[in-house]
Amino acid sequence: MSHEGKNKPTTSAARTDSRRKRRSPQERFRALTEIAPGDCHLWLGARPGGYGLFFLHGTKLVIAHRFAYEQALGSIPQGLQIDHVCRVRRCVNPDHLQVVTAEQNKLLHQIRIGDKHIYVWEEALLQGVAVELDDLERFRRGETFPWR
Incomplete structure (x- = not known):
């Protein structure tokens, strides 16, 4: 009896990988935020020192509010900083951030x-x-x- 034409058995890991779709950095970022009263978008991920940190592409660590600003408003000019107008360090709402x-x-x-x-x-x-x-x-x- 020939096994040609029949599906080859797959490993559990291969099945899991084929079913799991990699989320974009933007999707992963949104999943780690929560909109609070006052319209702050609060960072739910890691926050050493009060500022959020985010792994971009799994290896590069970026500051969450800087990532949010750049995604919404473009790059931050060299030598400038981001200020939280709302005074909430964990806020990543681009409307609450300004370049200074x-x-x-x-x-x-x-x-x-x-x-x-x-x-x-x-x-x-x-x-x-x-x-x-x-x-x-x-x-x-x-x-x-x-x-x-």
Whole structure:
């Protein structure tokens, strides 16, 4: 009796691999986010130091909010940083991220920790950095970050 024409037996691993479709980095990234009140997209993956980390293609480790920004808005110019306008480190919502210089990022940090020198506010506003009016009111009342 000939076995020609009959299906050859396959291993369990081969069957599993053929059924499992590799997800794109964007699909894997979306699966690791959750939309929270306030429209933050919270990173659910690894967060050493508070900032999300994401394995791109299984071997290259990238910072989650930088990946989100680049996917939505394009590359980040050399030497610039990403600031979380919402002040939530694990947020990866591109609408909550802005490109800033290291100096601008330092000014924003000073504002958010309640630096009492008003020139910090003036400098940030002159440089076109997003500063919420609520922040200014909290600053005037002498409150410090975090305000929530």
